[in-house]
Amino acid sequence: MPQNKKELLLELLSEEIPARMQARATDDLKRLVCDGLKEAGLEFESAEAFVTPRRLALVVDGIPEKQPDIDEERRGPRADAPVHAVKGFKGSLPKGAKVEKRQTEKGEFFFAVVKQKGFPSDILIGQIVIDVVRKFPWPKSMNWGEGHGPWVRPIHNILCLFGPRASIAITLEPGRDFRTTETMGHPFLSPKWFAVKNFADYKAKLLAAQVMLDxxxxxxxxxxxxxxxxxxxxxxxxxxxxxxxxxxxxxxxxxxxxxxxxxxxxxxxxxxxxxxxxxxxxxxxxxxxxxxxxxxxxxxxxxxxxxxxxxxxxxxxxxxxxxxxxxxxxxxxxRKRTLESRVQELAGRVFHAQLGTVMDKVIRVEELASELAESCGANSGDARWAARLCKADLSTGMVAEFPILQGVMGRYHALNDGENADVATAIAEHYGPLGPNDNCPSAPVSIAVALADRIDTLVGFFGIKEFPTG
Incomplete structure (x- = not known):
């Protein structure tokens, strides 16, 4: 790396970050810091973010020591322009700019020669980091202090190194300073603080302190x-x-x-x-x-x-x-009760305030499944009966405890009750597909019930002007 370019190492050490938020957090940290560098006129060569349950880290390579100097010429209004236009032009110029009049083919105009020294990068980076912490878009966050914005969990330390020895002071609130050249290892196995010089040193020392960064x-x-x-x-x-x-x-x-x-x-x-x-x-x-x-x-x-x-x-x-x-x-x-005996309990479950109970939905799906059965190659009676039972397992204790098992438990209960295999399979499959990577129902009865369920939902919500957004 050229001598006039340095490495930025940033670590935000906090209490546990929920696993479901970590991947997005690394993307957001990289995006926000890199955008801040670009806006400040600081080009860089590469950036990579890492996350553990307790830390967000970012390394950015190839940042210059200071902003590039500005040496440019700006044309302003005509020499005979109104006074307020001339004042506005002069007011937009940085301190030290030289203003002069020049004759051109189109007449006489004001020109400004702007020469401005670039700011040191460490000063700009310090402000970028503070802005990132204060504006970080966590899906859920908490207030952990005053004057620095929310964070997902309380922050313990902010490490910020620019180059091998130059640390950047980060102050989020008066009287609260961070160990900007230090971090700590595993909270139980190696909880001591230690200093780092650069990213390679940081990663190696973390590994020695029982922390795998990647x-x-x-x-x-x-x-x-x-x-x-x-x-x-x-x-x-x-x-x-x-x-x-x-x-x-x-x-x-x-x-x-x-x-x-x-x-x-x-x-x-x-x-x-x-x-x-x-x-x-x-x-x-x-x-x-x-x-x-x-x-x-x-x-x-x-x-x-x-x-x-x-x-x-x-x-x-x-x-x-x-x-x-x-x-x-x-x-x-x-298993002491049949699925059929549970159907009427669906009348006590609200599907939607304007669309009735789950029992109301089941009655509609029954009729639709029966009508769709022939075009799906299914037996009309089986499709109607599968639609009748498809939501009944919502009233079981198992599904109440583990909602993700709805449909799956309905299939087991249907087989336990002696229902035919097509009906039992349709109860399990009518929720599918649950996403782009899930399988679509393939059995005729399953297809009829799944289509009927979705048609009822879509028509119902469009009817009450609750339009899908996905």
């Missing part, structure tokens, strides 16, 4: 260690990139362990097991050679222990056991 590196370590444990147990890790990214955002120093599931809970529907593990505990599921759920799980901790995680694993097994005991209770209780 979320992609943490995800890679988690996956590799989980695969190793699974292979040792002759099992296979269930592919779940969304959970992997989330867990990588929960730890700075991933420690991967395997726990056991009480075999008494293995007769629960697999979707119930994975939902409890994934959504509530952030555990990874494991599969046996036949592709079925194994009575094991992967848990990722954020610290190392002297007993190599034995107490931690036992604690997670105990928590999971309690969660699954609740799920088993709901499963056993819900």
């Amino acid at each position: 979320p992609a590196e943490r995800a890679s370590v988690i996956e590799a260690e989980a695969q190793k444990l699974a292979k040792k147990a002759k099992l296979k890790l269930k592919h779940d990139p969304g959970l992997l990214a989330e867990v990588a955002g929960l730890v700075e120093w991933p420690v991967v362990k395997m726990g056991s599931i009480d075999k008494a809970f293995m007769d629960l529907p697999p979707e119930v097991l994975t939902t409890v593990m994934r959504h509530h505990q952030k555990y990874f599921a494991l599969l046996d050679k036949k592709g079925k759920l194994a009575p094991k799980f992967i848990v990722v901790a954020n610290t190392e222990t002297k007993d190599r995680g034995k107490v931690m694993v036992a604690g997670n097994e105990r928590v999971l056991r309690a969660r699954l005991a609740d799920a088993k209770f709901f499963w056993d209780q819900d």
Whole structure:
């Protein structure tokens, strides 16, 4: 890197940043700082942002030591222009600009020769950082002090280095200064403060202090260690990139362990097991050679222990056991009643204030599904009956506890009640697709019910002038 260009290193150390906000936060930090540099006339070569649960970091390479000097000529109004026009032109010029009259082909005009020294970059960068902190667009934030705007969680420190030794003072409120050349490591394993010189030094010292700065590196370590444990147990890790990214955002120093599931809970529907593990505990599921759920799980901790995680694993097994005991209770209780017996309870659930109850919607969907059945290649009676039962599982204890299982539990209950497979499948599939990466219903009865449900929703909302925005 040329001698007249330097590296900017910025770290915002705070309490835990929610995992769901981290990816956007890195993009926003990079965008806001880079935009500020460009507006200040400071070109740069590259920029890269990083995030852990406790810190946002940015490194920008190739920033000049100061703004470029301005040496330009500006033409103003005609020499015989009104006085206020001439005053306005002179007032727009920076201090020290020389104004003179010159004859041109079009007449006599005022000209200004502007020569202005560029400001030092460190002064400009300090203000840019303060502006970024005060205006940062967190989806949710809190007030953690006075005079500096909200942040997602209280800020502990702001490290800001420009070049190998030049720190930039950051003051957000009177009497509150930050250690702008220092940071700290893992809060439990290495909580001491230490000084850094540049990004390479910063990253290396963080790693020595049990902090992996790059979320992609943490995800890679988690996956590799989980695969190793699974292979040792002759099992296979269930592919779940969304959970992997989330867990990588929960730890700075991933420690991967395997726990056991009480075999008494293995007769629960697999979707119930994975939902409890994934959504509530952030555990990874494991599969046996036949592709079925194994009575094991992967848990990722954020610290190392002297007993190599034995107490931690036992604690997670105990928590999971309690969660699954609740799920088993709901499963056993819900099966004591048929889906059909739950349909009338939908009359007590409001779908929309202007569109009636869920029961009202079901009645409409029944008629639509019956009409659409023939064009979908489905049996009209099956389509009508599937539409009748498709929302009934909303009244079960399991779906009340785990709403993400709506439709899925309806299918299990329909099969338990002796309904035919087409009807049961339609209950599960009529919500799909749930996004661009989800599968569309393919069975005829499922297609008829899914179309009827969506047509009713769209027509209803357009009818009350509540137009979709997506």
